[in-house]
Amino acid sequence: MTTTMAHTAPTSGHTPKVGIIRHLNVFTAFALGTITAIVVWRLTLSLLPADSETAPLFTREDKITLLSMIGWFVGFMTGIGALVAPFRWVMGKDLSHDENMFLAGKDMGVKRYFRYTTDHKVVGIQYLVITMVIFGMGGILAMLIRANLGTPEGGWIHPQAYNSIVGTHGIIMIVGTIIMVTGPFGNYIMPIMIGARDMAFPRLNALSFWLIVAAAIPLVWGQFIGGISTGWSAYNPLAGQAPLGMNGYIMFICIFALSTMVAGANITTTVVRMRARGMTWNRTPIFIYGVVASVALALPAFPVFFLSQVMSGMDRALGTSFYDTARGGSGWLYENLFWIMGHPEVYVILIPAVAALMEMAPVFTRRPLFSFNVAVMGIAGICGLSVLVWAHHMYMSGWAPLLNAPFMLTTELISIPTGMLFLVLIGTLWRGRLWVTVPALSIFALLWNFMIGGVTGIYLSDVPADAFLHGSMYVTAHFHYTLMGAGLTGAIASLVYWFPKMTGRMLDKKLSWISFWLVQVGFNVAFIGMFFVGLQGQPRRVEAYAAIFNKGNLVTSIGAATIMTGMLILLAAVIGSWRSGVKAPMNPWQAKSLEWTVPNPVPLENFETLPVVTEDVYGYGRKS
Amino acid sequence: MQDTNPDYFTGQWWKRKDVKTHAVLWVILTAFIGYVGTEVQVRALGAPASATMANVIHLMRVFTWAAAPVAGFAAAISLEALLHDRHYGDNPPPEADHAIRNSPRAIALWIVISALLCLFALVVGLIALQKDDARLLDANAIHVNVVGQQWVWDFDYPGGSGVRSQVLHLPVNQPVVFHVTSKDVKHSFWLVQLGVKIDANPGVFTETAVTPNKIGTFDVRCAELCGLLHAYMQNKVIVESKEDYEKWLASQPDTGKTTWTEAGATA
Numbered sequence: 003m004t005t006t007m008a009h010t011a012p013t014s015g016h017t018p019k020v021g022i023i024r025h026l027n028v029f030t031a032f033a034l035g036t037i038t039a040i041v042v043w044r045l046t047l048s049l050l051p052a053d054s055e056t057a058p059l060f061t062r063e064d065k066i067t068l069l070s071m072i073g074w075f076v077g078f079m080t081g082i083g084a085l086v087a088p089f090r091w092v093m094g095k096d097l098s099h100d101e102n103m104f105l106a107g108k109d110m111g112v113k114r115y116f117r118y119t120t121d122h123k124v125v126g127i128q129y130l131v132i133t134m135v136i137f138g139m140g141g142i143l144a145m146l147i148r149a150n151l152g153t154p155e156g157g158w159i160h161p162q163a164y165n166s167i168v169g170t171h172g173i174i175m176i177v178g179t180i181i182m183v184t185g186p187f188g189n190y191i192m193p194i195m196i197g198a199r200d201m202a203f204p205r206l207n208a209l210s211f212w213l214i215v216a217a218a219i220p221l222v223w224g225q226f227i228g229g230i231s232t233g234w235s236a237y238n239p240l241a242g243q244a245p246l247g248m249n250g251y252i253m254f255i256c257i258f259a260l261s262t263m264v265a266g267a268n269i270t271t272t273v274v275r276m277r278a279r280g281m282t283w284n285r286t287p288i289f290i291y292g293v294v295a296s297v298a299l300a301l302p303a304f305p306v307f308f309l310s311q312v313m314s315g316m317d318r319a320l321g322t323s324f325y326d327t328a329r330g331g332s333g334w335l336y337e338n339l340f341w342i343m344g345h346p347e348v349y350v351i352l353i354p355a356v357a358a359l360m361e362m363a364p365v366f367t368r369r370p371l372f373s374f375n376v377a378v379m380g381i382a383g384i385c386g387l388s389v390l391v392w393a394h395h396m397y398m399s400g401w402a403p404l405l406n407a408p409f410m411l412t413t414e415l416i417s418i419p420t421g422m423l424f425l426v427l428i429g430t431l432w433r434g435r436l437w438v439t440v441p442a443l444s445i446f447a448l449l450w451n452f453m454i455g456g457v458t459g460i461y462l463s464d465v466p467a468d469a470f471l472h473g474s475m476y477v478t479a480h481f482h483y484t485l486m487g488a489g490l491t492g493a494i495a496s497l498v499y500w501f502p503k504m505t506g507r508m509l510d511k512k513l514s515w516i517s518f519w520l521v522q523v524g525f526n527v528a529f530i531g532m533f534f535v536g537l538q539g540q541p542r543r544v545e546a547y548a549a550i551f552n553k554g555n556l557v558t559s560i561g562a563a564t565i566m567t568g569m570l571i572l573l574a575a576v577i578g579s580w581r582s583g584v585k586a587p588m589n590p591w592q593a594k595s596l597e598w599t600v601p602n603p604v605p606l607e608n609f610e611t612l613p614v615v616t617e618d619v620y621g622y623g624r625k626s
Numbered sequence: 627m628q629d630t631n632p633d634y635f636t637g638q639w640w641k642r643k644d645v646k647t648h649a650v651l652w653v654i655l656t657a658f659i660g661y662v663g664t665e666v667q668v669r670a671l672g673a674p675a676s677a678t679m680a681n682v683i684h685l686m687r688v689f690t691w692a693a694a695p696v697a698g699f700a701a702a703i704s705l706e707a708l709l710h711d712r713h714y715g716d717n718p719p720p721e722a723d724h725a726i727r728n729s730p731r732a733i734a735l736w737i738v739i740s741a742l743l744c745l746f747a748l749v750v751g752l753i754a755l756q757k758d759d760a761r762l763l764d765a766n767a768i769h770v771n772v773v774g775q776q777w778v779w780d781f782d783y784p785g786g787s788g789v790r791s792q793v794l795h796l797p798v799n800q801p802v803v804f805h806v807t808s809k810d811v812k813h814s815f816w817l818v819q820l821g822v823k824i825d826a827n828p829g830v831f832t833e834t835a836v837t838p839n840k841i842g843t844f845d846v847r848c849a850e851l852c853g854l855l856h857a858y859m860q861n862k863v864i865v866e867s868k869e870d871y872e873k874w875l876a877s878q879p880d881t882g883k884t885t886w887t888e889a890g891a892t893a
Binding site: 243334398543 | 671679685689697700704707711712724727732733737747748750752755757759806811823825827828833845847848849851852853854856
C-alpha cells in the first residue's frame with residue numbers, strides 16, 4: 003500500500019491534472035489483489051505458530067485462508083482506485099476537477115466500463131453484465147444439480163461436491179436476484195426517472211459495484227479449497243466442521259454486505275434528496291418506491307448478516323464458541339441472526355421486481371395505475387412486517403415453541419399488504435387496452451407465479467402444516483416461485499422495457515418472445531414437479547432419493563432444461579441486439595416517465611436543463 | 627390528486643356486461659382452482675398414518691379452498707384482460723376509454739376480505755397447533771429418545787432395558803413423545819407419513835409427539851442438510867400391534883448405549 007500512497011501525490015505522473023487514477027483499472031486491481039493475497043499467504047504461513055494444546059486447535063489454516071482473502075480484498079480495492087480519493091481527503095486535499103470528470107467517464111470510451119467510473123449509467127451497465135454472469139454461473143450449477151438428480155441413486159457427482167454445488171447455486175442466485183433490479187435499473191434508470199444528473203454519492207456507487215467483483219473471488223477461491231458444503235444458509239455447527247472453502251463464503255458475505263449497505267445508503271439518499279422540482283411523493287413513480295423500499299430494507303438486514311459471518315469466522319479461526327453448544331454457544335443464535343437478514347432479504351428481491359411491473363402496467367394497458375396509494379401502502383406494509391417474521395423459518399428448530407403462534411400471526415398478516423399489490427395489478431388490467439408485448443405478458447406471468455408462490459406460502463406459514471412441509475422440496479419450489487417466478491419475471495420484463503434506453507437499441511422481438519414462453523412454461527413444469535415430490539416427502543438438498551420420487555424429479559429436470567434453453571435464447575437476443583439491433587426511438591413505449599424524455603444515447607449528465615414535474619406519470623386514458 | 631373520474635361501481639354496475647362475464651369466470655375458475663389444487667396435493671401427500679398427518683391434509687384442503695376465491699378472482703380479471711382487447715404492433719393502442727384511478731369501495735372490500743381470510747387462517751392454525759401441543763403433555767404417552775448423528779438415527783426405548791435400534795418400532799394407537807437431540811451437527815427428525823418433524827440440536831433436547839394409528843412400514847428421514855451423507859440419513863418406522871411391539875422389545879439385547887436413565891428420558 004505504501005507505493006500507492008507515494009503515487010497519489012498530486013505532483014506525480016505525466017499529466018499533472020489526472021494522476022494515478024488514470025492508470026488504475028480492473029487489471030491492476032486483479033494484479034494487486036493477487037499479489038497481496040500471495041504475500042499475505044506466504045507471510046502468515048511462515049509467521050503463524052502451529053496449532054498446539056494451549057492455543058485453539060485446527061484454526062491455523064483458517065487464519066491463513068481468511069487473512070489471505072482479506073489481503074486480496076484490500077489489494078483489489080487499492081488496485082481499482084477506491085482508496086485514492088479517501089486518501090487525498092485524509093491528506094487535506096481533494097480530487098481535481100479533471101480527475102472527477104475522468105472518473106465520471108467524460109471520454110465516453112469503452113475503457114470506462116473497466117475502471118472505477120462513477121457515472122450511474124456506467125455502473126448500471128456494469129451491474130447488468132455482472133447479473134447476467136451470475137445467472138449464467140448459477141444456471142450452470144442448477145443444471146449440474148438436475149443432472150445429478152437424473153437417477154435416484156444420485157450418481158456421478160461426489161456428495162461433497164454436490165453439497166457444494168447446491169450451496170453455491172443458492173448463494174450466488176440469492177445475490178444475483180438481490181442485485182438484478184436495483185443494480186442495473188436502480189442505477190441506470192432511477193436517477194433519470196427522478197430527474198437527477200447522477201446519484202447522490204457517485205463514488206459510493208462505483209464502490210458498491212466493485213465490492214461485488216471483489217467479493218466474487220473468495221467465493222470462487224472457496225470452491226478449490228473444499229467448497230461450501232453447507233447449503234447457502236451455512237448453518238452452524240455444520241459450517242464449523244466444513245472445509246476451508248467455508249472461509250470463502252464468509253468473506254463473500256462480508257464484502258457483499260458492505261456493498262449492499264453502501265448501495266442502500268446511496269440510493270435512499272438520492273431519492274430523498276434529488277428528485278426533480280415538483281416531484282412530490284405523490285408524483286414519484288411507483289418503481290422508485292420499489293427500489294427505495296428494497297434497499298432501505300437491506301440497510302438493517304445486511305449488517306446482521308455481516309455480523310453473523312464475522313462470528314462464524316471467529317469460531318473457525320480464533321477458537322471462539324458463539325455457535326458451539328458444547329462450549330456455551332448456541333446454533334440457534336446463528337439461525338436467528340441468519341433469518342433476521344434472510345426474511346427481509348426475500349422482499350429485498352421481490353419488491354423492486356413487482357414495482358417495476360406496476361410501473362409498466364399503465365404503459366401497456368394505456369390507462370392510469372389503479373390506486374397508487376394502495377400500492378405504496380402495500381410496499382410499506384410488506385417492509386414493516388417483513389422484519390417481524392424471521393422465526394417462521396425456525397418453527398421446527400425447537401428454539402422457542404411458544405413463539406410459533408406469534409410468528410404465525412405476523413407471517414399471515416403479510417398476506418394483506420401482498421394482496422394490495424395484487425389488487426393494484428389486477429385493478430390496472432381491468433378495462434385497459436392490452437398492448438401485447440413481453441413486459442405486458444410478464445404482468446400476467448407474475449400474477450400466476452406469485453399467486454402460486456403466495457398460496458403455498460400460506461401452508462408453510464401454518465405451523466402444523468409446516469411440521470410436514472419444512473425442509474422438503476416443497477419449500478424449495480415455493481421460494482423459486484416467489485424469487486424466480488415473480489422476481490426474475492419482473493427483472494426480465496425490466497430488461498426488455500428499459501433495454502432501448504440503456505443500449506439505444508430494441509431487444510429482438512421474436513427471440514424475446516420465444517425466450518419468454520420457454521422460460522415461463524419450463525419454469526412451471528419444473529417447479530410443479532418439485533412441489534409434487536415435496537408433498538410426497540422428498541427432503542431438500544439430497545443427492546439421492548427413493549424410487550417414488552422418480553417421476554416428479556424427471557418432470558423437474560425436463561422443465562429445468564426448458565428454462566435453460568429459454569435463458570440461452572434471451573442471452574443470444576441481448577448480445578445480438580446490443581451489437582446490431584434496430585435503433586430505438588427516444589420513447590419506444592410512449593411512456594410518460596422522465597427517463598423517456600432524454601435522447602439516445604443518454605448524455606453524460608442526463609438533462610441539459612433539469613426537468614420540472616407537474617403531474618404524475620400515469621395520466622393515460624380519456625377523461626370523460 | 628382530486629379524483630373526478632367515475633368509480634368502478636356507479637349506477638347499476640352489477641348489470642354491466644363485463645361485470646357479468648367476470649362473475650361467471652370467477653365462479654368457474656374458483657371451482658377449478660379449488661378442486662385441482664386440493665386433489666393434486668392430497669394425492670401427492672398419500673395416505674396418513676396418524677391423526678396429526680390427517681390434520682395436515684385437512685389443513686391443506688381448507689387453505690386451498692379459502693385461497694381459491696382470491697386466486698379465482700385474480701385469474702378471472704387476468705383472463706378477461708388477456709382475451710378482451712388485445713393490440714399487437716410497434717405502436718401503442720389508443721388510450722383506454724376511461725381514466726379511473728381509484729375505487730374506495732373496491733379497495734375497502736378487498737382489504738376487509740383479505741383481513742378476514744388472514745384471521746380465518748390464523749384461527750384454524752392456532753386450533754391445530756393447540757392440538758399438536760397438547761399431545762406433548764399426554765400422560766399415557768411412552769417416551770422415546772432420538773439421537774441423530776452423522777448419518778444415522780438411534781432410538782432409545784423406555785423401560786430401562788437399554789434397548790437401542792436404528793429402525794424405529796412403535797406400537798399402534800399408542801401416544802409417543804420423542805425427545806430429540808444430536809451428537810454433532812443439526813439434523814431434523816422427520817416421520818414422513820406421520821406428519822411430525824423437529825430439529826435435532828446438539829446439546830439440547832427438543833420434543834415432538836404423535837400417535838400412529840395405522841400398522842405398516844413408514845419412513846424416517848433427515849430434513850436438514852447435515853453434511854456428506856445427508857441424503858442417506860433415513861430409515862424405516864415399523865408401526866405394529868402392541869403385542870408385536872412388546873415381543874420385539876423383549877427380544878432386543880441391552881446395548882449399554884442408551885441415553886435413557888432411571889430419572890427419565892432426557893435426564
